[in-house]
Amino acid sequence: MISKGVLFVVVVLYTAFAAGPFLWVATMALRTTSEITLDHYAWPTTLHWEKFPQAWFNSNYHVYFENSVLVVVAAVAVLTVVGAMAAHCFARYRFRINRLLYFVIFSAIIFPPQITIIALFQTLVQYGLYNSLIGLTLVYIAVQLPLTVYVLESFFARIPADLFDAARIDGYPEWQIFWKVSLPIALPAIATTVILNTILLWNEFLYAVVLITDEAKRTLPLGIQRFMGDQLEDVGMIATGLIIAIIPVVLIYAFFSEKLIQGMTAGAVK
Amino acid sequence: MATVSLRGLSKRYAGSDLLAVDSVDLEIAHGEFMVLLGPSGCGKSTTLRMIAGLESISGGDLLIDERRVNDVPAKERDIAMVFQSYALYPHMTVFDNLAFGLRRREVSAKEIARRVNEVAGTLGLSDLLKRKPHALSGGQRQRVALGRAIVRDPKVFLFDEPLSNLDAALRVGMRGELIKLHHRLGVTMIYVTHDQVEAMTMGDRICIMNGGKVVQIGAPLDVYREPVDTFVASFLGSPPANLLPAHFNGAALAVGETKLPVARRQAPNDVIFAIRPEDIRIEAPDPHAHGEVLAVEPLGAETIVRLRLAGIASDVLVRGPRTISARAGDRAPIAFDLSAAHLFDPVTTRRIPHSI
Helix, strand or coil: HHHHHHHHHHHHHHHHHHHHHHHHHHHHHHHHHHHHCCCCCCCCCCCCCCHHHHHHHHCCHHHHHHHHHHHHHHHHHHHHHHHHHHHHHHHHHHCCCCHHHHHHHHHHHHCCHHHHHHHHHHHHCCCCCCCCHHHHHHHHHHHHHHHHHHHHHHHHCCCCHHHHHHHHCCCHHHHHHHHHHHHHCCHHHHHHHHHHHHHHHHHCCHHHHCCCCCCHHHHHHHHHHHECCCEEECCHHHHHHHHHHHHHHHHHHHHHHHHHHHHHHHHCCC | CCCCCEEEEEEEECCCEEEEEEEEEEECCCCCCCEEEECCCCCHHHHHHHHHHHCCEEEEEEEECCECCCCCCCCHCCCCEEEECCCCCCCCCCHHHHHHHHHCCCCCCHHHHHHHHHHHHHHHHHHHHCCHHHHCCCHHHHHHHHHHHHHHCEEEEECCCCCCCCCCHHHHHHHHHHHHHHHCCEEEEEEEEEEEEHHHCCCCCCEEEECEEEEEECHHHHHCCCCHHHHHHHHCCCCEEEEEEEEECCCCCCCCCCEECCCCCCCCCEEEECCCCEEEEEECCCCEEEEEEEEEECCCEEEEEEEECCCCCCCEEEEEEECCCCCCEEEEEECCCHHHCCCCCCCCCCCCCCCC
16 A cells, blocks of 8 residues: 555656656747746646647748658668668577677667767768758668667567477568568567657757758758747747647657557566 | 488587587388487487478488488478477467468468368367467467468478477377377377487387487387387486496306396496396395385385395385385395396497397
């Protein structure tokens, strides 16, 4: 009983801690900047729903949103398929440089993006990919691939080898074993990487700000940054933009969360 | 049905100097139930996996129906395999698990349904077809694994310790079902196990392996009664055969301080005297020796008695009737059934033929 009570208090406190700022931004999204300047924490008196179409059409959010969706969907799709294939190979096949290759890919994780960004910038310029959505997508894929392979490899490695042998005896070639056995079994882990990559890339700012300059090619985080001037910050519009930006992430999470929990607790309960 | 021939079959894993399987010769006839028996690491599973096509063959030839299949991939060998872990696809229903192999072979959906239902019927799985493996008991999973092999109607069945994960009671039941299945289908089956009871009860013949080599091949009782070396004598039988150091002394064989009337024929002076626990009679009217009883283990149907004989370091195990009255500490008279005993060469460990 006591432990349940303590748990309840902890959950309430944690929810307040996590959801408080979110609610605050949500209320600000419905207030104008002048209202916010008067009182930062007041509840909205008149609900300014018109700020959403305003942000969407007048402040170019629809372009940023479209760009973000394009880049993130393409990057996550490629990451998931290529990452799963690579993980399957690392976990499944014995070949000479398996562990060496795995180490090389994984070691890319230890470099902070600030170290590679200048070299990356120059590379993209040379290949004519600078200031293009394709270039940004490729960079996102490269940056997130090691972690994706790492998460999936550990999951794939736990799939008993007998299953693959059984499928081979059932007559399936390796390629189909991947699609019909490995992939469906690894679905919880794949959902985990999809959510992880989507959220990370959806919020990604550093690479985008360095590699994109065109107004028409900005992604959402860059779009929101546009409202932070040197002299004046349009806090109200920033809040509206943030809420627009958050909606897809919440939807993706709601869709995949059950699988995500399965993925995180896999093996915990037999 | 098919014959399976292993001719000098060898396996060497990359980066290892040792042969995991060392030139195994084995001819398996049409419809035969062949058991590969041995301790863990003896190469029996590797041999099976080479027959299945899951392991590459380092040397020798593998023939199925007189066709060399060394380089034929697993899927084209027309074999089915039942794994120790069952290896059921966890994301598929029982029906899909059974149908998976047929779908690949482009059997029509109608035919697949017919065959799956038929096999499910014979294995008592009809009510479980919509379930997923995690919702099945161990015995049911085992049956699905078996069904997956049967439904394919393969030339050869391979079993890799399929009963090891079942509890004792289920194991006895499944053993009986596998024997019945073999009679009904009449197909060639190769069965790997480390359990000598399974080997003795199920096999038409047993192939005993040790250290990657075949030690002895033969019908279960022949192997049991006529072991070729001390390894087979001690591996088969529970409790195993007594292996006692002995030497010839004049016209008698001295086992410790016990003199046995055994004439020396072509044997060396020092030998190993081997006798199974059931071939020693305890509380015999005309004893060869008296032993000090160390422990009595009544098993209900029989009694295992552990004795010490004068002059022998290792204990002697005797399988007696349940009626024996000896207690620990007693001196019990024992008699050896010398017609069932064997002599082994202590250097080569091989049996010395016609020595008793």
